[in-house]
Amino acid sequence: EVQLVESGGGLVQPGGSLRLSCVASGFTFSTYWMSWVRQAPGKGLEWVANINQDGSEKYYVDSVKGRFTISRDNAKNSLYLQMNSLRAEDTAVYYCARTFRGVIYYSYYYYIDVWGKGTTVTVS
Amino acid sequence: QSVLTQPPSVSAAPGQKVTISCSGSSSNIGNNYVSWYQQFPGTAPKLLIYDNNKRPSGIPDRFSGSKSGTSATLGITGLQTGDEADYYCGTWDSSLSAVFGGGTKLTVL
Numbered sequence: 001e002v003q004l005v006e007s008g009g010g011l012v013q014p015g016g017s018l019r020l021s022c023v024a025s026g027f028t029f030s031t032y033w034m035s036w037v038r039q040a041p042g043k044g045l046e047w048v049a050n051i052n053q054d055g056s057e058k059y060y061v062d063s064v065k066g067r068f069t070i071s072r073d074n075a076k077n078s079l080y081l082q083m084n085s086l087r088a089e090d091t092a093v094y095y096c097a098r099t100f101r102g103v104i105y106y107s108y109y110y111y112i113d114v115w116g117k118g119t120t121v122t123v124s
Numbered sequence: 125q126s127v128l129t130q131p132p133s134v135s136a137a138p139g140q141k142v143t144i145s146c147s148g149s150s151s152n153i154g155n156n157y158v159s160w161y162q163q164f165p166g167t168a169p170k171l172l173i174y175d176n177n178k179r180p181s182g183i184p185d186r187f188s189g190s191k192s193g194t195s196a197t198l199g200i201t202g203l204q205t206g207d208e209a210d211y212y213c214g215t216w217d218s219s220l221s222a223v224f225g226g227g228t229k230l231t232v233l
Contacts, residue, residue, distance in 0.1 A: 035222065044126065045161070045169065045212050047222035059220050095168055101216065104157075108216035109175055111159035115168035 002026035002114050004096045009119030016086050016123070022079040022096030022116055030054075030074035033099040035112060036081050038092035038121075046092070049081065050099055063089075086123045093118040127152060128213055128225035135231040136203050144198040144228045146213030152223055153215055158196040160189055161212045163227075169212065173198065205232050 008020040020036070035050035049060045049070040058070050069082040079096055098114035129147040136142040148154065160173040171180050173189035176196065188199045196213055213225040 037224075044210075044227040045163075045214070045224040047214075047224060050222065059222075061221055100174070107156050109157040110216035110222050111157075111171060111174040111214065112161075112169070113171050113174070113180060115170070117168055 002098075004098065004114060004116035006094065006096045006116045006119035009094065009121045011122045011124065012086055014087060014123055017082070017084045018086065018121060020081040020083065020094055020096075020119060020121070024077045024079070024096075024098070027098070027114075029072075029077040033101045034070075034072060034079045035097040035099040036070060036079075037095045037097055037112070037115075038090075039095070039118075040089075040092040043092075048094070050101065051079070052101075083121070086121075088123050091121060091123050093120050126226040127217060127223040128215070130211075130213060130225035130228045132226070133229045133231065135233055137233050138203050138205060140203050141199065141201045142203060142230065143200075144211050144213075144230070146196045146198070146225045148194050148196075148215065148223075150194060151218040152194075153191065153196055154194040155218070156216045158189065158191055158213055158215045160187075160196075160198045161214065163210045163212065165210075172211075200230075203232050208232050 003025045006022045036048040051070045067085045071080045095118045096116040097112040101110045157175045161169040163169040176191040177189040186201045210227045212227050217223045
């Protein structure tokens with residue numbers, strides 16, 4: 001069974017740090033792009049960051065650039081999100097997501113086919 | 125304010141058809157492929173449509189997707205009470221970021 005399990009969420013004070021982890025199983029982790037997507041309480045989905053198969057390409061939403069770092073360890077089938085200088089507006093459920101991203105005839109495709117159950121981060 | 129614009133809510137009766145729009149620009153929908161997701165309260169989203177109009181295995185053909193210019197549409201026919209959920213569109217943007225719509229709450233009356 002394809003599965004993503006997040007951990008590492010919790011309550012942290014503004015300015016603090018947290019490291020989220022996501023362990024993948026049931027598929028060849030090293031062959032997929034991966035993403036973090038968050039959802040603030042009562043709000044919509046917000047893409048946070050994604051990373052390519054070998055970690056050489058990383059992209060971030062503007063609001064987290066310089067504060068968050070996405071990384072992966074293919075030997076451990078794991079995805080990470082290091083979050084520093086946390087703010088109240090970072091409070092959300094954070095989802096780990098298996099991602100398809102590429103280019104066909106100069107058009108990008110990007111979609112998420114597997115989501116974890118999420119881990120909750122509260123900054124207060 | 126989301127980069128992609130969706131109506132906050134739509135509604136229709138059981139058995140009817142509903143469409144949900146997603147409006148963007150040439151930097152996102154206009155030149156890239158669109159995906160759609162369904163989310164029930166307290167659960168993770170689920171992929172419904174990818175590459176504008178393709179359905180993953182297991183998604184019934186009651187769900188369809190289309191794209192024209194800088195807008196995309198999700199269609200749901202034969203509405204069921206179990207379709208009540210939030211629906212999100214998503215795509216890649218030339219600013220090198222993924223973007224989602226603000227979400228649409230579907231009510232089956």
